[in-house]
Structures are given as structure tokens and as C-alpha cells.
Amino acid sequence: MSHPMLPGASHDEMAEQLFVRDLKGFVAGAAEEGQRAAAAALDPGEGHNARAEEIFDRLHGLASFRNWAALRRESQELLWDVVGASVRRQAAELEARAAAAPAIGSVTVDPDFVIPSHLADHDVHLMPGGYVGDDGGVAQGALMDRGGAVYMLGRNGGLMNDRRGHTAAAHLFHRFPDFAPKRLLELGCGIGASLVPLAGYFPGAEAHGIDVGAAQLRYAHARAAHLGAAVHLRLGDALAAPFPDESFDLVFSCVTIHELQPGTIGAMMDECHRLLRPGGVVLHLEVPQRYAEMDLWGQVRGEIEARYNNEPNWKAATSADYVALLGQAGFRDIAVGYQDATDAAARGNAGFGATSKGVFRSWAVMSAIR
Template sequence: MSTPPPSLTHPMLPEAGHDEMAQQLFIRDLKMWLGAEIEPLQGEIARKLDPGPAHNDRDAETFARLHEEPAFRSWAGVFRASQELMWDDIWRSVERQADTLDARANEVTLGSLHLDPDFKAPDYLVDGHVHIMPGGYDLDAPGVRQGAMMDRGGAVYMLGRNGGFLNDGRGKTVLAHVYALYPDLQPERILELGCGVGASLLPVAQAFPQAESFGLDVGPSMLRYAHARAGHLGVAAHFVQGSAEEAPFEDGSFDLVFSAALMHETSAEAIERILAESHRLLRPGGVAVHLEVPSRYDELDLWSQIRSQVERDYNNEPAWQAATSADYGALMRAAGFTDVAVGFQDAAWAPLPGQAGFGPDSKGVFRSWFVTSARR
């Protein structure tokens, strides 16, 4: 995770000084060690505590039993601490540069930004700070601080595997899926639900320069940063504050509506509403694409199911289990979609028209993403 060349970063990304970089590299290596060396031992302990497949709540019971094991409690504690250390270092770095980043944001004239002073975020985002990021989607955060923290934190947390410092791997995978299943689509208006800092929106917007591209999110600081980030990368995107469950756009406003790893940060009820909302927002013939983590809960082995619960309880991922358990095919059809596709799209770094790579089997984390899509 050394300093990237200019073509692989952007002026809004917080820089890391020598000591900050050393700390972030330490955190990266700590996370890799915890995952590669220590986590497999927790899986072995879980298998010994397994009450058996006949148990009604096998995964929950094993997870509860694990908390009686000192080794598991130690691992889970260090797992949580590594995330807190990461955010502490990044927060300090962002605060050091906050005035400079705000000034850079004010230079941007491309695209637009619309914030709603009366907006109220969903409870599941207010009640907990997702990913343990300080402030979460703070509706009162000044300037671009929260967005800057998420952007730099995403690169460190993903260990560079989601497109390095551009964090755009998921957006490129959404684009690859569009090329694979909807090669005739030439959208005039594009919307990303839950756009965060706009990292996934930009590769889709750049692939369809004739289209108006919009990003919707709840956090004003996220959106200020996303607008500035897009402008410095030469993309005239429009960013709007609102909820993916009730987007502030008229029926039939878009040709392509997508999300990129949004669902696991919502709730089981919200997932259903978001899928229905994507149907409402599309014009006839328009396409919805929803990308999520490449896991289906019922198909996971016992440890992987428990690992999902670790994410929920130790990394403030409120709907990880719900998002990987949802029957997206049924929910999409209930929302009014037809010809629904459900499967896994190969992770893409340079998607081109004619792209393939969609099928029923996952190739693993960061090599595949779960996707459901359909036409209206």
C-alpha cells in the first residue's frame, strides 16, 4: 500500500505522512495475519463445538458456545481492535488535512450537489456506526471529513483489493454485468442507490458519457466529498441526499438503477423496499442491478456462517446475515420485475463490451460478487 501514481488516485484522497503510512501498513499486516494465520484456528474450535446439523439453531448455538472459549474471545477482540485502530489513524490523518480537503472540494464546479436539511436517516444507520467508522453516516459532520475517512479507510480495509486507492472494483463489476447481460443498454439516466463517496458510480458514468449520472446517499459529508471527488476526476455527476427506500425522484426517471454492496448495511425490511423502489424508478425496459458480497448464507459452511455473525456483531454490519439470506429472485419478482437473473459476476478491473463472467457459482471473495438483476 505505497503511494499510488497520479493516474490511480485523485486530489480528494487524504494523503498519509510517513508515520501515518507506517501505521496503516501495520494495520493492513495485522488484519492479514488475523485472517490467514489465526482465523483458521477459530474454525477448528467451532467444528469441535458444533451441536450437529440436526440442531435447529446450529450456527447461533455454535457462535454462543465460542464465546466461552478464551481463544475465540481473544481473536474477536483483536479483530475489533484492528478495525478501531484503523479508523483512529485515518481519523487523525483526515483531521490534519480537513481544511485543505474542504478547500479542494470548493474548487469543483462540475455536476451538482443537493442536500436536504430536513432529511432523517433510517434508524439502522443512526443507531450504530457502520464498519465502526467514527460518526458513521453523521448527518452533522462538517465539510468532507466523513467522506474522506470512508474513501481512505476503504482502501486500507479492503487491503487494496477493491480497485486500490480508487475503490472502484465493485462499480466496474456492475458495469461488467451490464455488458454481459444487457449489451444493448444505452442509458440516458443512471442512478446509484447508496452511492457513498461515488467510487462505484464513476466507472459506470464514465462508460456511458452520454448519460446523466446520479448518486443518492444519506450522509451530507459523504455527498460533498463524492461531488468533489467526481469533479476532480472529470465526471459531471449529480449527488442527492435521500434514502434508497424512498428516493426523491419521480416514477420512471432512470434507465439504469444499481447498488453496490448496499444491502448489508440496511435491514431485512429495507432490502425488500429498496428492490421495489428500484422498479418504481425505472422506465419500461430499464435495468436494475444489485451487487452484494459473494456469499449465500444457507450454502456456507458452519465457520463461514459464524463469520457472518462476527461481521454483524464485531464490525457493526447490521444486516450481513439478512443480505446474504434474502431470496432476491422472489423479491425481485414480487417487486414487478421479470426475467430475473441471480448469480455471481466475476470481479472486473477493465470491463469491455462483450464481457462475460456471470454464472451460478462464486469464485470467492474479491474474485466474484453476488448480483441480481432484471429489466422492468
């Protein structure tokens, strides 16, 4: 399944994208196993301070690790190169499709908005321009959409990239079966791939999203409109959303926390509390890993994500005490666990528990009541 705003691919472009997908699979599979063994051989042992960081540093003394890390980065850069060339070829057509989208929903871009420095200064995921690149059109959103499907090897809902939105809805149905928000907001909505499906489960709700990237929002608006979803999008920061106090019944995010500036997770929880009406629900979906529960290589890999994939908040996001943070922000009835990934949520669904089933098979979810 696809949608009208998604950039297509010629025969040769598809071959390139499939090659990159398979290369990334090889690098993260068979080629990575040797590095896992090398890390174990360098292990200073239990009780060592900053054990994973020490092993990460020691690994750089091995030519095999340096070569593997270089190939890993090169495969990521190659992903954006091949998808970016395809998007640029279709730039005029994509702008025309955006202009022809149904006149529903809205997008508001504040020209005085100041992009958070950690996102302005780094290309997150090595994507040229990161989340905030902007040529005045929709190309950066198209790059993220098509590139995201390849980046995640099609495991997040194929070309729709929407499984996280369905999974968030499944969690809401499980914990709050009678919940029916009238106004909902996604923090860090990106191209709307999670906002649109989740809002679809609450057809009477007014759906809003904010993000730091203007091009992402223009693309998201056109994408949503072509899918028949009236969503209202604004340029904004998850730590200081451009809405009055107690504006929403549901505030949620999908894999936004690990993109925050380090040290600001608590501030985001406070902001969610401010935005919610009494009795409203907060929900955050994140990577299905807890740092303390990872094996040694998983922790080392977290260092790789932070330093070589421009994900500086990765360790903090997987280490945070969300029960404490949500409680300190004033929330009650807090639940932290893992929700089974799904492409279709239904009331009465379960699938929420204390054990992760692994990346793309489940997602870490934190929810509470204001």
C-alpha cells in the same frame, strides 16, 4: 492510481496504515484458523436449529475466542484511529481541494432529511460517525475513502476503491450488450467510488446518486468533479428516493443491501421498480456469498459481522431469495449469480455464472428488467 481528493499519508502515517493492514490480514488469516477449528469442535451437528448462532454463543466460553474477537475489533478500531488522525491533519487542505473542484455536477442536501435510525444509532464498520457523521465539510467522506482502501486491503481497486463499479458495468455489458441508459441512479452511492466508473461507460447518460450521509456526498461531488465526472448527488433513502416514478433507465446499488434495516430488502426492490421506466434495468451487486452455501465457519463469521461490526442485515442479505423478491416487485428476465471482478469492463465480456470465485475475485449480482 489515485485522485486529488484522496487524503495523503506522511511517512509515519503510511507505516501505521500498512501495520494495520498487515495486522488485519493476520487476524483474518493465521489467527482465525484456530477459531475455525474451535467452532468445528463445538458443532452440535446437522439439523440443529440456529446452528451457527448456537456455536457463536458457545465460542464465548473459550478464552481464545474472546481474545481473538477482541483483537479483531481492536484492529478495526485502530484502522479508523490512524486514518482519522491523518484526515484531521489534512482537514483544511481537503476543504480547499473540494472548493477548487471543477464546477460540474451538483450536490443537494435537504436539511429536513431524517437519517434512518439504524444508521444514525450505529457506527457501521465501527467507523466513528458511520456513514452519517457530518462536521459540515468533507472529512467523513475522506475517512471512508482512505479507510476503505486499508479496510479492504487494497483489493477493491487499490486507492481508487472502484472495482465494484467496473464489475457492475461488466455485468450490464454481458447481459444487455445494447443497453444505453439516458439517466441512471445509484442507491447508496457513498463517496461515488462505484458511480463514477460505471457512469463513465455511458458518457451520454445523466448520472445521479443518493446516500444518507451529507459529508459523504460533498466529498463524492468534489471527488467526481476532480475526475471529470459530472454526477448529481442528493441526500436520500434507498427505500424512498427523492425522485418521481419512472425517472431512470438504470437503477443500481453496490454493497448497499447488507446495510439496510433488517426486513426491508423487498421494499428496496419495490422502490427500484417505481423509479424505473418500462424496459429499464435494475442491478444490485453484493458480497459474493450465499448463507446456505457457506461452510460452518462462514456462517459463524456472519454472526460476528452482524454483532461486532454493526452489520445487522448481513445474514438477510446473503440469505434472501432475490428471484422471488424481484419477481414480487414486478420485474422480469431475472438473473442471479456471480460476476467476475474486473478493473475494466468491455462489451462482449462474459464472466457471469453460478459459482462464486471468492471475496474480491467475484461479486454476487442480481439484475432484471422492468
